Amino acid sequence: LEQAGYDVKVVDCTFMDQNKYDVERVKDAVLGLSPDAVGLSALTWTIPSAYQLAEAIKEDSPDTPIILGGPHVSALPRRTLRECGAIDAAILGEGEKTFPDFLGRLFSKGMGLEMNALNGVAFRHGGKTEGDTEPVYVEDLDALPSPARHLFPLNEYVKWSKNFQARQTPVASMITSRGCPHRCTFCTRVNNGVRHRTRSPENVVREMAELKEMDFNEIQIVDDNFTHDRERVHEICTLIRKEGLDLTFQLANGMRVDHVTQE
Template sequence: MNKIDVLLINPYDENAIKNALGFITPPMNLMYLASSLEKESYKVKIIDDDLQQNGYEKVSEKAQNFNPKVIGLTATTSTIKSAVKYAELIKDALPNSLIVLGGPHATFLPTKTLKENESLDLIVKGEGEETLVGITNKLSDDDKIDFEDVKGIVYRDPDTGNLKETQERPLIKDLDSLPFPARHLVPSKSYGASKDQTGGIITSRGCVYSCNYCTSSLIMGKKFRSRSPDNVVDEIEEFVYKYGINDIGFMDDTFMLNKRRANDIADEIKSRNIDIEFVASSRVDRVDQSLLENLKTSGMKTIYYGVESGSQRILDLMKKGITLQNAEDAVKYAKNAGLGVLTSFILGYPGETETDMEDTIKFSTKLDPDYCQYSILTPFPGTPIYDELKSKDLIDNEDWQDYTVLKSIIKYNEMGLNSKMVENKLAKAYLKFYSRPKYLLNHRHMFKVILQTVFRSFIIPKLTGSTANGWYQNLDSNSSSK
């Protein structure tokens, strides 16, 4: 077998607020792909241009110097345009390479994406580890390539140019079988907030819930698949003893879905005497006092709750499956355990009124978390709300770079709202939450960052007529806590 080289690229999100905050997350998807390829003895390189910001031409030059047979790109909806720019330049320079695109946007619009972008050869849908290995094996084995038996892809036939779609690929059952992400291929100590180095870890996949605005269960499945506590803590030890990183972010959608497993992970960390601090997210209805206290004693410092609305009617429209009382209880449990709290909220949901948005702003300040994230409902392709609004012609545009969760792209003409009002409410929410005298007194260390972010994101756009884009972790869902 001719072992070919593979290059993986994480596009630069040129408009993201995370750059102002100094918070960059590692490209976990590419790192998992890389380790799976390395397990099969392929030589792999990762260019995280979202971190390094080399630019399109420089990345193209690096690709030419490496001269890989396979170039893999990942993209969210807001970064798809950027990803295609890399693909176009690299395809011109390396016309015989196979350019593969994966990620949420490509998963839900594979045919449309290929039709509109001739530089792309193949789309990987959903989980990519086994699929990309299968694609690369094909290129290594044959002079004449036939991808028909590689499950989970849409590709451009090299002879006819026609698009072909293969069978769906089953989800990976045993997550412990996956090698740890290839952290040696990225500057691991460069991720986190400002100078605080943070390592990302994913301990589970899949979401059993069906929130209207989220794609998580549609990409990773509605069945909760989890790694064993021993396997998880083995990876934590790698962070600490191999990379010297003691600050970790659990990036699961539903880390605490199985409370017993979460407790077991906490117990295993303590039994091995590992000195770490970590952040995790949870639904507000999946925590209790004893669980959070146990996690606190194992190193947990902050919890991230996806509350989403201060109106029970809107929560029900979202199919969130929680109550306002759940949120109040969850924040209380966290504070009692001595944890920091970060909450997220969505404004401008279809059917929402101005009063509902005001209720959300009031409720977010009533909860009084340490940090609060607000976003505008964005109907990402693949979500039920996208399909609903698309069928009613209520999506204002499909200029994907506008899908940033800070810009309104819904036609509210029949809903009692308008885009300008929703964007103004977003600015008001941030300003009201972070300008409270009590908050500023208790978070003096954050004042400069908060002022800088609010000014760049909301004040300057108001003065210039432009719109700031992105948030610190712009996934293809409106909130990263399900």
């Protein structure tokens, strides 16, 4: 979004009262930024809270467009828009390109039927759900910029991560691939219909170096299957040594046992 020229602000609820989700407090924080549009993200287990927040925002600011993204709405776009009338549109799949395209059309032409020209966007129009309900996925992960970590309170994350069970602290997280080549019946990835895509070793290690400059000492790799391509893993480790990065990493989502060797 920043690359597309938008002024982005984030309301990070991580360090609000973790014992109670206060919808009014989050709503006030969002509207206190005077946004032209509000983007929310939700998993299935957080969708009730997302609905509550959307409804609270819409009640106080009825003309502010509310857009939802995340795995839940990507799987169930029509149902989600039907269940929560406060949500105006949904970005389906991976939104790095779709969301800026959507906002460009929203701010120039409004929420009209012209939105049908966009892939991976479901929206509300005339009491009906319109748009393309097939999720969109990014093929070239190297073309994406590093996450906009400057929008988040990194000092708080540094302090918080010192409580992790890690070989070194502070701890940061990153992804080096998206999707998974396997189709395990118990996993939601089977519903995505998207192939496994990887970042190049050079691209991965460049972000690791950025994290080291931010004083992180350990990285949690949250890929679904980091060790799928063992040759790529070797290349990443070789580059870490070549760059002299004093880093450790752990695989937060584990790994498939048939992709592990003695080495």
